[in-house]
Amino acid sequence: MAGRRRWSTDEILDTAAELLRTSDAESFSVRKLAAALGTDSSSLYRHFRNKTELLRTVADRILVAAMDGYRPEGDWRQRITAVALRLREAFGQQPQLAAIWGRYASGGTGSRLVMEEVLQALQASGLPEEEIPACYHRIVILLSALIASEAGIGTLTPEEYEQGMEQFRVAVLGADPERFPALAHFAREIRPLGADRRTAFEEILAAHLAHIESAIP
Incomplete structure (x- = not known):
């Protein structure tokens, strides 16, 4: 009888x-992953000590992919912004992993x-x-907060998103002006949380970097 196939670490991570x-x-769960691979959980624990270590490794591959081909260009603010946008784009392609990275x-x-690039940029x-x-x-x-927040919206189905928009319209446009005068005004x-996320992301980051710059002697 043929032995059970041995899966490589990369194959396990791809399936996860x-x-x-x-x-x-x-x-x-590791059990679900093992079932998808046609093996048992114990064989996966030879590669990863537990579920948390596995999830961290999967998320780290997104960071590796985001930094692939990166070359520092511009001043320190441009470098940090470039890294941020790379992370945003990478996790946008697999939004479920954004929350895992943040958690x-x-x-x-x-x-x-x-870490190395952001620290070097701050040194500069x-x-x-x-x-x-x-x-x-x-x-x-x-x-991590901005990317996880945006990714959470990215995982919604069109039906769930439209339902949320309808609830938003009811909550905002239907607000009682006596009880919620500012909201009614x-x-x-x-705008709803999901609107124009890219611009908001860049503006919030730019404001934070400007705050850092103001502290530079």
Whole structure:
């Protein structure tokens, strides 16, 4: 009787990424992954100690892909913006993994590539050395929050999105002006969360980088 096939680490990660296209971290399990591969869970634990390590590794591959071919260009703000847009685009193609990155983080090669470039850009900015780690930390938290938020909307079906838009219209345009006077006043100018995400992403990031620049001696 032929032995059960041995799957490589890359094949396991490819299958996990495919499963995560249609599920989230909570519903994903090593057992489901093993079933998709036609093997048992114990064989996968030879590659990964647990589900969290597996998810971190899958998310880290997105970071590696985002940084593939990257070359630093421009000043420090342009470099950080370029990295941010690369991450946004990469996770936009697989939005389920954006929440995983924000939740579990990563310590793999992709994470180190992002960390190195952002830290080098901050060094080039002229910030005092002692302020750079804290600035780096805030930038990464901002990016992970923005990317995860946008990705969450990207996972909605057209029906779910339209249902949300209808609820938004009812909540905003139907607001009682006596109870919600400000909301009623701005109702026709308030935009739903999913509108014009790219511009909002770039403006929020630019504002944060401008704040950092204002602290440079």
